[in-house]
Amino acid sequence: MLDKKIIASLQQISGKDQVLTDKADLICYSYDATQKQYLPDVVVHPSCAKEISQIMKLANENKIPVFPRGAGTGFTGGSVPTAGGIVLGLTRFDKILDIDEENLIATIEPGVVTADFQKTVEKVGLFYPPDPASLKVSTMGGNVAECAGGPRCVKYGVTKDYIIGLEIVTPTGDVIQTGGPTMKGVVGYDLTKLMCGSEGTLAVITKIIVKLLPKPEAKKTMLVMFGSIDGAAQAVSAIIRGKIIPTTLEFLDARTLDCVRQATDLDVPDAAQAVLLIEVDGDREFLDKQVTRISEIIQPLGVVETRIAETAEESEALWQIRRSVSASLRQVNPDKFNEDICVPRSKVPEMIRKIDAIADKYKIPIVNFGHAGDGNIHVNIMVDGKVDGDYEKAEKAIVEVFEGALALGGTMSGEHGVGIMKAPFIPLELGGAVIDYMKTIKKALDPNNILNPGKIFPSDA
């Protein structure tokens, strides 16, 4: 419990209505998509950077942890208040401040929902590509803090590739600008990029300057079924070698397709052991040509069936197989550990074989799908929490999956971040000197360790 004086000070800073201490309110800000729950002492919804600055100063004086929060949709616990303290809800920072059509940039607040932002810029023919699965609810601040990815990243890159400037409140309460509205800028360290993916441990983001692209005129979707995962993986390499970079190159492995067959009445022939969902975008006149070229390139690689969408409805129907995956997985087991390793794209089939071996070893279903185009595999370890020993087996399997990915030159997280879920494992990937380097930065900027403490770094290291 926080001192009444602290609550009174917070009320003075942000207004009484914006400071929540009732149990029911605390419960509502205690979780994210990891389903881990930690009750904060208080939830504050500030309205501007100045208020956040005052809150950070108050928190420093009194050594109170502060946990910035967007929509709370993270998969690694980046926003959960693991040590009580203050949840800093950024919902009220929900304005698109400027869309600059001459410079192709936008200035927005961190609480803007990603899909709303995309919809708004698309109305004037512009395009913000990163498309995490949570985009209809996740906020831009959270996307920057986690450096969100998504299917379109094969061609267009991830969140950090579009962030050129920020306004941030430092852990000690200074309001500073990083970068700015220019396409180039090399004066001093690139603090903007440092913030991208820093998981809310180095600063609270209060304003974001985003680079935009012209919106591609059209897109075309095709779904290709392969007789083997190797065929699908070779197809990915062959397409890229053929100098075509699709917008999207999503894959579903054999176990995923089994789930889809069981859970839905979608038409997935038994011969299909892997599926690639391919999308190309650009000028309308070039799309047919690209699709034909892709079909030619992949035809020798054990293609079972190719479906090409001619209309938006047909395209949606093709996506239906991919979209049905999450719900279908629950047919296998009720609970899942959702990992997001990333390997060099040529290593995808080898990685899938390793994962299948791990699944067999521990006798638990592991289902894989994801972004084949950039080697980012969503590894879903399906367990039943009510069965004794299932969680333990899953935890062992996760370590082996991570080790397998690292051995192939990969990483344990392509887009979800570390948070609390992967913190114990980062020494597997990062050497001691690297972790020390990072912790030195953290300590210098946040001497009292009050901003989102307990995230990224293992607690004992």
Added chain:
Amino acid sequence: MAKLKSLEDFRDEIDQCVKCGGCRAHCPAFGAEKHEGRVARGKIALADSLLKGDVDLEEKFLLDMSQCLLCGSCYSQCPNKVHTEDIVAATRREIAQRKGLSTFGKGVGAVLKNQGLMNLLAKGGGAFSKLLFKKIPEQSGMRLRFPAPFISSDRTLPPLTAKPFRERCPDIIPGDADKPTVLFFTGCGINFMYPESGEALLKALKFIGVTVIIPKAQVCCGLPAVSAGAASTVESLAEENLSVFQNNKYDYIVTACASCHSGLTQIYPGMGEEFGEFESKVKDIFVFLVEQGFADKLAELPKHKDQIKVTYHDPCHLRNHGITKEPRAILKALPQIEFVEMEDAGTCCGLGGTYSVYHYDTSKKIGSKKAGFIAQSGAELVATDCPGCMMQLQDSINHANEKQRAVHILDLVAEVLPE
């Protein structure tokens, strides 16, 4: 015996929520208020905490649980298909059970005071003349929707009819021997507010030779009582209707009210095995009409020269059951109208059973968004398939100072059929 599920019965369903937060994009109450306690994920966390004994029935808990339209928008988009609307309704019953229904009412009242709405108590009461209100049974959803002292004088309401629909028509209207017989479950909205829509339904069924029975003994489906957490009211209404269903002979039960359809197909089947056999017989009127080839018959009528633009609002309680095509098929087949689709036709109108009574300000915010989409569509009329939506849509349009009229699709159908 009809028995509603308890909150404890939803234990497994509560565990199905994986806290992805997807519901934040679809919840009308969250859209208006932006507080996690308003959205399905927050409510499920609260219901879970209540079951575990981690939270008391404090004021904020009651507020959050009252801030749900039971529209099921979250359910329709939920990857794990969690029926939050049923969990919230069960939580309201749990609250009523622990603290008494009136206490829940008081809790809501205390909140109303915070929002400055309590003064409506003084102003209201004049919405209906006492004489007309007397005609409405104590347990009817109409009473729960318009508890006289609470009703806002700011709200525009259709006049209550002097002669309810079921008193106007015979118990049976015979049709052709080779055509099916349907039981028309009128619902309170048509019976007390929009009897002409009921008459339009009879006209349409007569046109295709279907025999209709309209038992006088039928009562409110109970959905507004579900919304209020009044378990015993729901259960006794369900039993009365069950005996009506058991004591008549027919092929289908048709509804022209999305809420009644939902009450009969979503709430009743969970109340006991004896309700199960009727579930498959319940059909929304437009699903029935399309199955009977009615849309083709309409399409044969010569098109009018001066068509008026009409858009369609999907009632939540039909959209959740996948009924979106049939009402549109009928509209598109009508000769006197040009159908135009509006943006977000499938989002909630903001009525939500008793919701708009207790949270009229939020309800208006949700409604004003809808009114904007209606205006942008360029339509002169917004047609729908639910008296509750009609009432709310008209109120929202009026508040937005727009000119469109909300009508039942049946009203438009009746225009082009012979007398």
